Amino acid sequence: MKLTSFVQDRQLTIALTGEIDHHSAKEIMDTVSDKIDVYMPLRCILDFRDVRFMDSSGIAVVLHALRRMNMLQGKLLLQNIPAQPYKVLRAAGIEKITEIKEECPK
């Protein structure tokens, strides 16, 4: 799975795209972990702007990235979350354990 990302000042931004479900989650998780391991960022930002659909598999993707960043004593941020994924993330109380930078306008 190819995910666009860029690094600046030890901040890694990864753009998630498409539909995140059980079918796609494992590959996304692995790709995100690999990028974190390669760049060892202080901050990792997951950008949800191009996520068209997400179910609870996406929660596992975020938790996986969070564990990875905690191990590096870094921070995980989520940004540009459209309404549907946001509702799923909120059902899991994600906003209590990681920072949400900005919500995507509807």
Place this chain on the structure above:
Amino acid sequence: MKGENYMTLEFPSKSANEGFARAAVACFAAQLDPTLDELGDVKTAVSEAVTNCIVHAYPDELGPVILKARILPDNVLDLIVKDRGCGIDNIEQARTPMFTTGGDDRSGMGITIMESFMTEFHLSSTPGKGTTVHMKRKIVRRGGKK
């Protein structure tokens, strides 16, 4: 009694069918004129139910997943997702938020999300025989339409 519109789908428990199942239900539900939010809720619930069949009902094999959708009076979408898999030993435990037997890759939030995103949610299961999820979602009628 005159039944309203319905559809039935059967497909093998392949993960590629998760997207197909939620898209099919979304197309079927379109006749109720749902908002994007309502449609998002329904798609999420279908995705969770079908994923559970794939991950939990048939952990080591492929098996049939049966998906039924009906339109009930008062703009209600009625959904049944059924498998003939291994069943759930402890339903109480399965319904607990964050509980999962699926390991690190699963969040344990599937049933919690179905319960909170749908108007009604029923889960019945017989170990060794299979599991049925029955859920309903009322789609709010909007002005300007009869």
